[in-house]
Amino acid sequence: MPSAPHLGRVLTAMVTPMRPDGALDLDAAQRLATHLADHGHDGVVVNGTTGESPTTTDEENYDLVQAVVEAVGDRLTVVAGVGTNDTAHSVRAAQEMVKRGARGALVVTPYYNKPTQDGVLAHFRAVADAIDVPVMLYDIPGRTGTAIATETLLRAAEHPRIVAVKDAKGDLFAASEVMAQTDLQWYSGDDPLNLAHLAQGAVGVVSVVGHVAGPQYAEMVACVDRGDLARAREIHRQLLPAVRAMMMTSQGAIMAKAAMVELGVIPSAHLRLPYLEATPAMREILRAGLNKSGLM
Secondary structure, three states, X not given: OOOOOOOOOEEEEOOXXXXXXXXXXXXXXHHHHHXXXXXXXXXXXXXXXXXXXXXXXXXXXHHHHHHHHHHHOOOOEEEEEOOOOOHHXXXXXXXXXXXXXXXXEEEEXXXXXXXXHHHHHHHHHHHHHHOOOOEEEEEOHHHHOOOOOHHHHHHHOOOOOEEEEEEOOOOHHHHXXXXXXXXXXXXXXXXXXXXXXXXXXXXEEEEOOHHHHHHHHHHHHHHHHOOOHHHHHHHHHHHHHHHHXXXXXXXXHHHHHHHHHHXXXXXXXXXXXXXXXXXXXXXXXXXXXXXXXXXX
16 A cells, blocks of 8 residues: 555545525635545545535635635645536636645546547546646546446556546445556545545545544544554444444535534535525534534
């Protein structure tokens, strides 16, 4: 396992705080990023799906990256979600976000238009060719409709700036095959499988539950590194109620924002349609899960 991953070990896919009128709340975003820096993180992903990127504008995304970099750029590796299903759009977004201070780029598989694997690879390479920071590919076929094939990942690994994968595909064996054949640094992008990915060689996590469990995931990563799987399992089991409450009650962004309001980190849980705020019943499930995991 590489001793110094390019993009950090514990990253949270950060929600994008919004005011009750729907405008971005950049002050709250800076407070949230600082909270994450203070609680176990060495990286953060902004403008990902958990950050409601399908409903934010390019200018909002650029301003958010700049605000987060200003707040924590000397403490966290700020990775910007730049992926769209339009390669030229993704290239422009990546270039501007790097200008605003992003030190890494997260590029999701193009969604909805379902390109061939050669098209997927060409998309990734075009973005990586256009910027001078490390690129993390994001494999989440449940959202995009297209999985990144193992052969495509092997070919992508030949690019000098494509260095990492955020894996939300749920295929542990395919992940181990790619790790065995490349130097790609693997990140669990699926909180229920964080320990499983780490145990077979992942260098870190890109988490939603990390909003509330950064120190615990940092300890889990450290335990796996030193071979203390017993303690890593204890942490995994401790967090099961929180993972279930945040990831299986409703969409992760909805529950993560609710959790940040519950913990007093951000003032509003507003989301843009088609997301709706957590209902009182969802919030009760959330509080129960966080309490059972010792996180409230």
